[in-house]
Amino acid sequence: MRRSLLVVASFMLLAGVTAHAQNTGSIRYKWHDGQGLMHFSDSLTADAMKFGYDLVNDRGLVVQHVPRQLNAQERAAANKLAEEQAARQRAAQQIIDAEAQMLAAYPDEESYRISQQQSLDTIDQQIHTTQINLRSQEKALTDLLGRAADLENAKQPVPKYLADRIAEQRGVVTELRNTLHRQQGLHEQTVQQQAKELARYRELKAAQNKSAEQG
Incomplete structure (x- = not known):
């Protein structure tokens, strides 16, 4: 199921890029590899998706940045961080609600x-x-x-x-x-x-x- 969602997400991203290219003229892809070297390509490559890339128009201007894909460990860490942040937000909201109830109960x-x-x-x-x-x-x-x-x-x-x-x-x-x-x-x-x-x-x-x- 997760793999299917990734395929759909990739398809939608490519479709958006194609539409963007049609509206802005010729589009190239620019990215930096693991050693920091810059690369250009006329097509979207696996390395570009791995490291993240910029969409560059025919005047050399960056029109959109697409962040790199996270690996499984990074996704797990990001999910854990998001869960912790959500838990802190819930706890803070619970305090706010409890204090509001306290003021209502004791005028x-x-x-x-x-x-x-x-x-x-x-x-x-x-x-x-x-x-x-x-x-x-x-x-x-x-x-x-x-x-x-x-x-x-x-x-x-x-x-x-x-x-x-x-x-x-x-x-x-x-x-x-x-x-x-x-x-x-x-x-x-x-x-x-x-x-x-x-x-x-x-x-x-x-x-x-x-x-x-x-x-």
């Missing part, structure tokens, strides 16, 4: 700050719940350790089931402590991010108000 700073505080409140509630669970699990671990200590003080061996319970409970406590640490870190990150977002909101709002005044 004043007070409503925007309330929304930010609600997000923080959700994180704080999660932290509070984890702290309650952690205290409960730490107490359960303390009780198990106390039972084991009583047995050791009585010169009695600690049963395997009790040792296993202690190890399991330590794992629960450790996981809850890690969860609490992550949640507290998220709280701090959110506070910092919200400060930046609020500053951006103020910039956008000021620009919006200025535009309205000028309008």
Whole structure:
């Protein structure tokens, strides 16, 4: 399919060149090879298409430039670059759309700050719940350790089931402590991010108000 498209494209290019030649008189082809040497030809050659060429009229003036054909590697690189540029453009447009939606959803700073505080409140509630669970699990671990200590003080061996319970409970406590640490870190990150977002909101709002005044 791609080969067919290339054939059609080449045919259309030659047809355009022929029509151009008919409108401008005698046309020659000029190009530079890989060593930089200049060549002229009365017909379109493979080398001219490979390196790119100029259409020259009978007065020696360049009337059109046709860039060289890209090889497979160059086409792949060009396609990748185009895709990256398109992705950056989409990302930039998404930011513009998101900021426009933000201004529409929060017409004043007070409503925007309330929304930010609600997000923080959700994180704080999660932290509070984890702290309650952690205290409960730490107490359960303390009780198990106390039972084991009583047995050791009585010169009695600690049963395997009790040792296993202690190890399991330590794992629960450790996981809850890690969860609490992550949640507290998220709280701090959110506070910092919200400060930046609020500053951006103020910039956008000021620009919006200025535009309205000028309008």
